[in-house]
Amino acid sequence: MSATTSSGGRQLAGIALFAVAVACVPLVTSSGVALNFVMMALYATLIAQAWNILGGFGGQFSFGHALFFGTGAYIQAIAQLQGGINPWVALPLAVAGAAAVGLFVGALSFRYGLKGSYFALVTLAFAEVFRILAVSVSFTGGGVGLMVPLRESAANMQFASRGGYLWLVLAFVVAALLVTWWLRNGRFGAYLQAVRDNEDAARAVGVNPFRIKLAAIGLSAAFMGAAGAFYVQVFQYIDPSIAYGSVTSVEALVAAIVGGMGTLWGPVLGAVVLHVLADLTRNLFGELPGINMVIYGVVLVLIVIFLPRGIAGIGQSVRQLWSAQGKKGNHHE
């Protein structure tokens, strides 16, 4: 027990260290490239970690997480444009709205016992339905999209420098990490993983899988909603294909899986590694459009072939090897 508690403590310390270290980035550099890179990597981390809550811990693979991202983004934009609401006030609405859509889709899917690829495809279909609706109704601006007027001030959640946005998204990421930490160190997380590993066994010992999965999708969607709101604040523009297109859904799940599902730091690693990879290949081969993405795709396949448990799996393997050798050593003594 003491071992587990102390590892939980170490993880918390790790999160704190991460938060402080990243928060210092804008203080030590004013390089727009560096700040933008860190900001976008954090953004990718956020959506990967959001996906990880449902996909990694809950075992429910969503292909349509853009559904929640887009909903958060649209609420953030519409609240400001049509409600005249301050973006800081709009943010909780965006998060709540995304969570509500998550609960709705979750209630439908889990009530009817959808699993595996069925759940994956249903989320994809829902995202597509929302995309088509966003094109068709008027309050989303239809296909023209919505533009939030440019008014740079912290009170308006539009920061003059990338640093401000970096801190904002860092706050979301830290919140997501803390939730993930809680999943690894609390009853809810234990139940969620139990449901993932064997739903019937979990039911037999008193777990209500429907409620657990519902809560997980709600949480996951809430963080996606925050990411959507963040996107609108940074880029001040949203349209149906940015909001509900598959790019965001894919980015979220790839980073989470490549990094290591159901782990605390996996999605962080995945998001950073993929971002570095994408940037590196683009900078090296940017003059020949396509070749950078070919390399990216090849590396992705190689990672899957050689690191089936994701990047975080390397750490686990090394640790296991190390402790196994340590034990052997003990025997010799």
Added chain:
Amino acid sequence: MSDALLALSGVSRAFGGLKAVQNVSLSVREGSLSALIGPNGAGKTTLFALMSGFLKPDSGTVRFAGEDITGHEPHRNALRGMTRTFQIVKPFAAQTVRENIAVGVHLHERRRGVALARAEAVAAQVGLAPQLDKPASDLTVAGRKRLELARALATRPRLLLLDEVLAGLNPQEIAEMMPVVRGIADSGVTVLMIEHVMQAVMHLAEHVWVLAQGQLIAQGSPSVVTSDDRVVEAYLGHGTAARLRKAAAGANA
């Protein structure tokens, strides 16, 4: 009937045309250790599923501790005090033994640390203490059976439904497991087990129900039940009992 912890009356369930369980009525006395036996395909596991809420009966009622729980979800029944295990073990493979057991402890304990700590005591009770921090996927078949048991036990049930905890074990492992089950019953938990290993049934159970083709065909103490012609025939085929008796008489003469 006041001391019946679990009472089934007229429970039936069919799948398509197949009547898996037909009009079964039985009551399990609080504090007892009893067994449900029957040939393969008799509907024993289906009956367990109907008791624990994994399946809903087409007709009939299930009462637990005096309350009608017919059609209630398994997790609600677990909270009331009835937990089942599975014949085909279902460990949370990605987690350690301790974490597996803690899921059960969590039913009555919110705190993670306490749950993980208590898992230790439960593991000791079923003889899993040495494997406590191994991944569940590393356990042997016998280990997994113990884990299945431990996880259910961790919920502090009043009634434990054990679905063939001895199946697939070698004689030595069976011999090790039997006192564990005995111990659980002695600690005050009512146990109803589905079992094929007759030696265990004879030793452990004080009351036995026999299910064949979805119907209860006999009940009573193990010795009474095993000498019942219908039971012998259910296991070995029509007319077997008479033949066996004749053969026995011949041998004696």
Added chain:
Amino acid sequence: MFDFSILFPSLLNGLTTGAVYALIALGLTLIYGVLHIINFAHGACLMAALYAVYFLKERLGVDPYLALPLVMAGMFAFGYGLQRVVINRAGHGKDENILLATLGISIVLENLALLFFKSDTRSIDTAYSLSTVAIGPAMIAVPKLVAFAGALVVSGLLFWIMGRTDLGRAIRAVAKEKEGAKLMGIDVDHVYAMSFGIGLACLGAAACFLLPAYYVNPQVGGGFVLVAFTIVVLGGMGSFVGALVGGFLVGVVESIGGLVLGESLGQIGIFVIFIAVVLFRPQGMFGAKA
């Protein structure tokens, strides 16, 4: 709201468009429905097949319909190799890994096309590209009629392979009980690769029927993937009749939906039906109850 006289032509149009969808879905239902591989690269593979058809026509003057056996054989070989060399090794028995692997493959294929063929949209001109046949008040394009017939033939062929050949029996055995099939001495890896190959061969056929009335560019596949998955689920996983009828149905729903709701909003019909089917009848129209 709309002119009823165009209902019949629109219906026929939906049926013939659906034929191409069905062809794409037939390949997918084998890969996804039978082997449970979510093939994200299905669209990219279709794109590859379309380029093959394009270059056969433009460089060698081979008519798309005559190219059919060649493209099907090529796609079969490509699929067999892809499954054997990449997907099988990447899978590690985990759905999420297969998913990522096929996603990686699709990224590679699309960008290889971008690299070598540039992003130009290309189309071919054949003598029959613009010819039509009058069916009652409707004028149906010849390529679409050919595609309709082709879909029927290809699904018939698949049906025969699955039902009457040893390979088909092996595929069904593997799909039903992988471990059992292994014990019976079936080379599971080979069967997987064969299924993948056959699945992509269907795409080859689809490409031959599609290109005379359509176009190809590196992104062209994306537009068909979701529709194909919809059809597979609608028809019932692994059901060839289901994929065929599902294809026609989706074509008609799209066509009539477009008529009633407008082309943009009309697309919603496909997805709403899909969601309803998954929720209320997950075995699909022709699938056996799980």
Added chain:
Amino acid sequence: MQNRRRFVSQSAAMASAIAFPLVAGAQPKTIKVGVLHPVTGALAYSGQQCRLGAQMAIEDINKAGGIKSLGGAQLEAVLGDAQSQPQAGAAEVEKMNEAGVSAIVGAFASAICLATTQAAAKYNLPHVVDVGVADQIVERGLKNTFRFGAGYKKSTEVAMANLLVLNKAAGNPAKTVMIIHEESLFGAGTAALLARELPGYGFEVKEVVKHANPTRDFNNIVLRMKSINPDIVIPANYYNEYALLVRTMQQQKVQPKAIFSVLGGAASSYKFVKEFPDAANGIIDCNHWFNPKDKRAQDLRKRVEAKGQFFSYEVFMTYTAMTVLADAIERAKSTDRAAIIDALEKSTFADHIMPYGPTKFVNGQNQGAQPLMTQVVKNDIKVIIPRDYREVEPLFPLKA
């Protein structure tokens, strides 16, 4: 922390001193210019065409002696890929800023331009928009943003006015209109404007059809066209859908009095005309177009075609945007960003291949920018309106 910061900034200064040894003393021999387009992803074709135009312009400017006021300094392209996504475009701006570009030319698509112009604004980095037809791009008060070409409002207005003129001259044969547009910013915006304004010009808008990208089949739309039988069909969509639509019309033998496109993807495309000569014949388009009387434009076209590429509007729009920028740098006599912005604000640049006359930016929009009306005649694209640039007489209506 203080020390560390100072250290970092000092080393940064040192690094840049090593990288640009001439900063302090003589004028730089090269001037870096960001060339930012979506060369991968869904918009790859247009993005690559744009990049081609920019590179050819730089080549021409450098061959002609570079920026003379800076001692013949050569322009050097810093290429960027927006990957058809706004956020990727914005990230490239950051990179270009740190690579030390003096200005950016890009970024084709409106949604991307919105993100890149704003990202550039933070660094007061001049951004010349090459295409980006959404008018919001220049309506946000960004001082660094200049659009040389026409937006969709202007284009739509010109299109409608000219449609009226054509119709009157022919004795008002056309009364009804059907609009077919793609569902994103450009198509939806254009169509909304058309549907609102056309009735005021005396046309009855029979139907407005919105379609997705991609739309796999146009038979339905053409069927409806058949039953409505509009005099004029107005498409506003991208190349693929445009080509499918017109081919399907040809297949179904639907021949309106005119196909009249606004910023149409294909009717002012040599590619379309070459690949589908029959379908293209007679189509009228209101689009960005070069001055047909300018010999340099024809030369440029030949050079582009010699490279095996089509002389599409993306090529000459970005080509010209680059020359506008070069002119500004020439007059600014400096690579200082503020000076270039100032020079752009005061630009009267007239030595270009577009039919815009002298440049005059008001709030970042070139006031002289205007689309031309073209018609496909005998497998070529010819200007029909305005009269000053007319190459052939318009053929309207196509059938009586």
